[in-house]
Amino acid sequence: DTEVTQTPKHLVMGMTNKKSLKCEQHMGHRAMYWYKQKAKKPPELMFVYSYEKLSINESVPSRFSPECPNSSLLNLHLHALQPEDSALYLCASSQDRGPPDTQYFGPGTRLTVL
Amino acid sequence: GNSVTQMEGPVTLSEEAFLTINCTYTATGYPSLFWYVQYPGEGLQLLLKATKADDKGSNKGFEATYRKETTSFHLEKGSVQVSDSAVYFCALSTRGNTPLVFGKGTRLSVIA
Numbered sequence: 001d002t003e004v005t006q007t008p009k010h011l012v013m014g015m016t017n018k019k020s021l022k023c024e025q026h027m028g029h030r031a032m033y034w035y036k037q038k039a040k041k042p043p044e045l046m047f048v049y050s051y052e053k054l055s056i057n058e059s060v061p062s063r064f065s066p067e068c069p070n071s072s073l074l075n076l077h078l079h080a081l082q083p084e085d086s087a088l089y090l091c092a093s094s095q096d097r098g099p100p101d102t103q104y105f106g107p108g109t110r111l112t113v114l
Numbered sequence: 115g116n117s118v119t120q121m122e123g124p125v126t127l128s129e130e131a132f133l134t135i136n137c138t139y140t141a142t143g144y145p146s147l148f149w150y151v152q153y154p155g156e157g158l159q160l161l162l163k164a165t166k167a168d169d170k171g172s173n174k175g176f177e178a179t180y181r182k183e184t185t186s187f188h189l190e191k192g193s194v195q196v197s198d199s200a201v202y203f204c205a206l207s208t209r210g211n212t213p214l215v216f217g218k219g220t221r222l223s224v225i226a
Contacts, residue, residue, distance in 0.1 A: 006157075031211040042203055042216035043158070050211045090157055099165065100146035100207035103214055105158040 003027075004106035006091050012112045015081060021109045023074040023091030030096035032074040033103065034066060037088040049074060050096050081113045116141045120204045120217035127194055127224050135189040135220045137178075137204035145206040147171075147180055147187040148214070152201045161189075161202070194224045 004025045013019050023032065030051050035043035048056035049068040063085075065077040074091055088108045095101040120137040127133060139145065146165045150158040162171030167182035176191045187204060204217040 033213060035213075040219075040221075042219050043214075045213040048211065048213060055211065056213065088157075092158075094210065096211045099210065100212070101210050102146075102148065102160055102163060103207070104160065105150075107157040110155075 004091055004093055004104050006089075006106035006109050008109060009107065010110045010112075012114065013078065013081065014114050015083075017081075018077070018079045020078065021076040021089055021091075021111075023076075023106055024072055025093040025104070026072055027093060027104065028071075029093035029104075030071060031094045032068060033092040033094075034074070034076055035090040035092065035105075037090055037108070043090055047076075078111075081111075083113050086111055086113045116145070116206060116208060116215045118204050118206055118215055118217040120202075120220055122218065123201075123221040125220060125222045127222070129196055129224055129226050130193045131224075133189070133191040133194045133198075133222070135202055135204075135222070137187045137189065137217060139185050139187065139204075139206050141185075141206055141208060141215075143208050145208045147178070148205045148207070149176070149178055149187070149189050150203045150205060152203065152219075154200070158203065194222070196224045196226050198222060199224050 032049045034046040037043045047066045052068045067075040090108045091106045092103040094103040148163045149161040151161045162173040164171040164180035170179045205214040
C-alpha cells in the first residue's frame, strides 16, 4: 500500500477562521512533508518532519503551524490566513534514512481563503 | 545547489504521436531521479524513477534513462493517448529525508 490520505479535499475559510489539514500514511515512513502548490507551478516545500521532529521549516509564516502527533499522522493548523494563501496543499512521505527514496504524495487539500 | 531544468510547455500532440519531454539536472553526489504526473485537480503520482546511472525507469508505456554523462533524464512514450493529458514534473532527491527538487513542469495536451 503506497497511499497517503488527506482531509479535507476542499476547504473554504475566512481570514479569521482556524482550521486544520490532516494527512495520514501507513507505509512506516518516518519522513513527512508539507508542500504548497500554486496554479501552474511546481510544489514548494513548507515543512519536513523526521522521526516526528521538525527538521526543515522553509521560513513559512507563523499563521501555518505544523504538528506531527505520531509517525503516521501530520497536521497543518491554519489561523488568520490571507487570500494569497489559497493553494493546493500536498502532504508526502518517504523513508527517512539512507539513499534518496520515493516521496509518495496525497491527493491534496484545495484551500480557498476569502 | 541542486536544480532541475525541463522543457517549457505546453506541449500539444495528436493521439498516437511520439512524446519526448527533456529534463536535465545539476546535483552534487548521486541523486535519484523521478518523473511525477499530476492530472487535473489531483495530487502528484509517481510515474517512474531511476536511482543510478544507466538505469531505465518505465511505467504505463513511459520510459526514461538516467544519463550521468549528459546529466539528463528525458521522458519518452511511443504513442500517447488522450488520457495522458496532464502536467509532468521531473524531480531529483539526494538523500532520504530531504525535499524533492522539481523542474517547473510541462503541461501535455493530447487531442483525438
